[in-house]
Amino acid sequence: MLLTCRTKGPDLNRLACFAAVVETVSFAHAAERLGIPSAVVSLQITRMEQEAKASWLLRATRSVSPTELGRDFFRRCNHIVKEAEDAFDRLSHSTDRPTGTLRATVPPDYGVAMLTPVVTAFRRASPSCSAMLKLGTGSAI
Template identity: 45%
Template structure:
């Protein structure tokens, strides 16, 4: 038997349903000749007569009735599947698995994931927080948010925004600091999660550059714990602005050397390589970008 073109089942079913080649052609929006040709080819492929043609009406043979019963069910299932796919393309649904660092996930993504779940009740969100990188494909992650500087990768990325790194301390431990070179003698809380937790490049305008090697009094391997130690008065620390915005606004932390800046980093959405992104992923990234725009910039409180 020759390979059967399943598309011809559509023409055949339309003829049986309409009991006419002409009416079937009208329903399908094509010519009667095309419908007749496709049905005839289907009969040749199956090597059996499917229809009895008269001048007034077209009736299925016994084989035609059996085939019509089966193909009608197949076509209904196909229509249902396509309708479901079209709905899924328009409305986010299903499980959305997101990986992110602990600090950004806790202070930013948890609230956005909650808002997303309320907005799209057909979606369930699983937020996986870890400071180490996760293999998106092996772990079946739909979306990863990476904060900092991206390595070369075959993954697809979209920049969500940026963040500033700020040198801060609790108000009760601040001394008057005139220049970055004065920092080496001050207590510093090192973040062991960073590649170079003690060496920092300070910049002022486009001309002045100063590299400083800090002297740590405490080393901690997670950013939220570095923040906790800084708030407790353990020393100076470099922390991302998104994590300490509220503490700066409330005066629990102050910015040290605010006229000098540290290198800024990026916030990126990272996706497994794919031609199309599911609506749930697209919708979450759009919500994240909007939330980032709404975030209160709030200038840091300066040390006196």
């Protein structure tokens, strides 16, 4: 998962690219995991190394491995990436449950006969919601 947030300071996209390369031991596999072209992964890591004035990966024709500095950096950045992913996962799961107030205005006969059991079941299934039913017709509403 790549984040789309740009801020001053560390680029979480670059950290995610670096972590994926170290975990998969391949630019191509990292790119596949992240859903982006391998050229983008390579460019992100190259830029990150240039900015830091450090080399974190040993590149060979068919393999890539972290330097000693890269292994230490991986442990740190992998923790950051996992924490960011966890935070976004928790945020997305917290919105899985409905919240708020269900409001309905219906004629009395229909509301009592049809909606009361439905709203009662809804409230049991969604305790973080409230319900407000108005029963009435015409100007009485």
